[in-house]
Amino acid sequence: MRQEFGSVLRSTGLQVTAQRLAVMRAVSNTPHITAEAVTEAVREELGTISRQSVYDALGILVDKGIIRRIQPAGSPARYEDRVGDNHHHLICRSCERLVDIDCAVGEMPCLHPADDHGFSLDEAEVIYWGTCPDCTAVPAT
Amino acid sequence: MRQEFGSVLRSTGLQVTAQRLAVMRAVSNTPHITAEAVTEAVREELGTISRQSVYDALGILVDKGIIRRIQPAGSPARYEDRVGDNHHHLICRSCERLVDIDCAVGEMPCLHPADDHGFSLDEAEVIYWGTCPDCTAVPAT
DNA sequence: GTCCAGAATTGGACATAGTCCATTTCGGTC
DNA sequence: GACCGAAATGGACTATGTCCAATTCTGGAC
Structure with a gap:
């Protein structure tokens, strides 16, 4: 570095x-x-x-x-400098914590819609929304 | 309605x-x-x-x-009132056009990461980015 | 080492999207 | 038709950026 x-x-x-x-x-x-x-x-x-x-x-x-x-x-x-590996993100709805998730496919775009409406796709952005372990433990703060 | x-x-x-x-x-x-x-x-x-x-x-x-x-x-x-069918979206990087894309799975969350880091997931939001047919035809406006 | 052109940086105004809060008004019930 | 709590209002405020004109810096040529 x-x-x-x-x-x-x-x-x-x-x-x-x-x-x-x-x-x-x-x-x-x-x-x-x-x-x-x-x-x-x-x-x-x-x-x-x-x-x-x-x-x-x-x-x-x-x-x-x-x-x-x-x-x-x-x-x-x-912003992040992890580029090129097309990973995705997981965000806690409660505390906004953001975690990297590796993409199973690894190349872009890693997903293909059934019907692309004539678009030429270059990326499939995936965000998983959920609740992190800490926030699950303490539901309402 | x-x-x-x-x-x-x-x-x-x-x-x-x-x-x-x-x-x-x-x-x-x-x-x-x-x-x-x-x-x-x-x-x-x-x-x-x-x-x-x-x-x-x-x-x-x-x-x-x-x-x-x-x-x-x-x-x-x-905002949209199409709820419950867990469809996704396709956006043109050039003109911002937004199009609905049906989810192949149809139930939430339709994707599962390899490692969920202990989160309890409720949704996988997918946004496909690309260029729509019109913008592909007229690259620079 | 000096100079130059273009690239990069600066600061200030401006834009956009949305939130907070105290007050007023309204919808539904008795 | 009066009442109560929920909903709406308006105004100030905040956060996150963008635009633009002027200045400064960088890297290369001499």
Whole structure:
């Protein structure tokens, strides 16, 4: 996780900047991190960064496929650097905990609808909703 | 689609109000309607309704399982009255068009992850992302 | 080492989607 | 027709982003 980040950026034709490296580190260190948490983490590392730069960096990284954006209902967008393995997510309705779930198929799209209405599909996003063990134990907090 | 709406409300212990009936009608008439469009439709019917009442009515109807809320990434929440058949959705990345897809299984949850991390699952939400025929024909607009 | 062009960053205003709360009104019952 | 609790209202507020113009930085050429 050293200067690999730099080469990744360069290999996609992006400039290597301290802000982008810090954003990549934040996403890499904290799975399912939110934009706000990224901002905090980068500020800790660099002292300052504008909200704009964070969104911009995250947006570009997502565009380039370096990180993945997840936008579950009722929660701000989250980012993760586990890309390419097409895994899915499991979310607790009660505490919003988000857990990775491996995809049994492993390639995209891993599911095919009976009728695709002429669309050309590139991804099947699966979110499992349920209640996590902790929240099951303590139903109403 | 007559006074059925009224009985549905009563059967869940809710009061029957003009606002709620109008909201239900709006959702029923326009598949995948947004909160904003519901507000417009209800205003056309009743003359006036507060944004609050729309959100409140939609929220209660979702709570009671009378309608279903869909919150795809990058789009405001949408509502539909097709509940109970556990169908999925297909969205065009380019024009945001949203289409229903029947679930091959039909019962919830229709998918089971290899490892559920101790969660008790109640739903597997599937969103297929792709490009619709129109947008494929006209790539960049 | 200096300079340049384009890329990246910044900050401020703005947009969108939705929530909170105190008050008023309404639906259903007696 | 009066009453009570549920529902609706309106206004302020919050969270999460986006847009834009101006500035700064990066990497390469000289």
